[in-house]
Amino acid sequence: MKKNRFNLLNTPDELYQTPIQFWNEYNRPWLDKAIARGDDIIITTKPIENNLYRTNRETGLRELTGFGKEYNYLLEQGYKYDAKNSKMIKKQE
Numbered sequence: 001m002k003k004n005r006f007n008l009l010n011t012p013d014e015l016y017q018t019p020i021q022f023w024n025e026y027n028r029p030w031l032d033k034a035i036a037r038g039d040d041i042i043i044t045t046k047p048i049e050n051n052l053y054r055t056n057r058e059t060g061l062r063e064l065t066g067f068g069k070e071y072n073y074l075l076e077q078g079y080k081y082d083a084k085n086s087k088m089i090k091k092q093e
Contacts, residue, residue, distance in 0.1 A: 023069060031070065035077050041088040047071050047081055 009030045016022050034041055045051050045067050052068035055061070064072065071081075071088075079088040 019066060023066075027066070027070065028073065031073060031077075035074075035079075035090075038090055040082075040090075041074065041079070043067075043071075043081075043086055043088060046086075 009027065011022075011026050015026065031041075047067075052065060052071060053062050054065050056063050074088045078091050080091050081087075082089050
């Protein structure tokens with residue numbers, strides 16, 4: 001991953017075992033590096049209710065989707081959604 005470049009998280013399907021494993025080993029570390037650089041993060045999915053949550057078929061409970069987890073994590077790290085540009089940007093302090 002390089003600053004001032006377009007960086008994409010793209011892992012082979014065979015590396016995915018479980019949602020928790022993928023988040024801990026690939027997704028969160030990738031986001032943490034982008035956050036540390038202060039990158040804007042382009043998102044191609046709109047952060048609306050249906051994209052952020054799903055109903056678990058086994059429990060019937062609502063839970064965050066993978067995208068919802070990414071979105072909330074970025075909010076917790078001081079980012080906000082810029083709807084005009086479809087980006088998560090670091091809040092100015």
